[in-house]
Amino acid sequence: MRDKINKSLLAKEESPMYRTYFFTAFRVFNKIIRFSVLRYIKNHNKHYYRFNKNHAFKPLFYECLRIDCTTEKHCDFGPYIGEIFVPDKSQDYTSLFIANSFSYERLEVELQILDVRFEIGHYKHQLGVCVQPIYYGVDWSRLIYFFEYWIHEGATLFVFYLESYTKDLEAIFEMYKKTSQIEIEFVNISLLPTNARDLKENPNMFIHRLEPQLAIFDCVHRTRGRAKFISQTDLDEIFLNLVLYNFIHEKFG
Template sequence: MEELLSKSQQTLPQAFLSRADKPSLHEPVKLLDARVVPNGPRKHQMAVCVLRSFLLVDWTSLAQFFEIYRAQGVTKFYLYIQSMSPEVDAFLKLYQKSDDLDLELISWGPLPKTASTSENDPNLQIDRGELALSMNDCVLRSRGIAKYTIWSDFDEIVVVLNNLTLFEMIEKQRASSNKSGSYVIPGSFAHYEVIFSHCMEHIKRSN
């Protein structure tokens, strides 16, 4: 363990998991270096974590999500995917090829079960506790990569006043008081109404 945590250790050792019923079976585990160099540089200023998405089919909401947060100063995205449609998969691959952001997809499948009965299905017993697990996982993934990490969902939009980005607002707040370990953004419901007659009038003027 001392060698694993040593700052002079350039490469992490190999790690494996074995099952109690099959001790001879060793599955390799990819280790991520979550150590942080004090006052060291970060590759990204802001990162966003989207926790456990399943049955994801609406790719149009993803476009809005990415572009809004990019405008707020986010350049790193972590998406925990359990299941998605082929259209969403193709759309995410387009963003993965982008040069001005870094999109990381984490496979977050259900826990394995050994019986077909619901009483023995661990996925029905965790009661959304896996959300806390994915949050902790994202903290460890991003702590040495980004200066700030945001937890959000695809339908959550951050609106910042005074012509500031979210990153600029947090930096301004931190400059006045650097003792805060986290920030909470108050949430509220927003409703946008589009009147059909006004849309038709605009279309006629455009033609």
């Protein structure tokens, strides 16, 4: 069964371009929670958070995940990340509430918190693989090659970010889940929900390839404590040890 990434939506403006999309938050340390956001780079709407209905709201801060969120041509939606300080480290918070104002007319949503705290040295997997978002996936032979390559390299954990793919790929996934000694996790990274009828108002038209930086951020935290080493890759990428390659080439031509 796929894990569904938690997309939450808050809008201060009527235009879909001014909506802010919040993804899953991660409890990385006793006092630190990290989260990721996707929003229009010209959207300066403020947001606030609290851990339960009895707490007062506090301002929410985040910054661009890239060096500059204005550098991607025609991609006006950028990835942002932020941190929240946990007031009581002994509390096991499972969610937090985010709002767009203090007023009674505010929009407020609940955001899931995944606990990824761990003890150093205790890893179930030595090597894991994070696969960038798959959309219109049709090449089942490439998927087999990908699995065989990484299993040969010792990978035992695979995390796939899925938007759309064929039944053929689904069959390959099921085969490896049943016949291989590996753990496979699926994360739904679907298109952003929108009611825009005009393409100029549809945020999905202004996102760079489903924003792979957010998938990378998510996977690094999702596998935290589960795998000692993580490879961030795409289905058509492999790693070549050039030191070994050059040595063989010099020795044997």
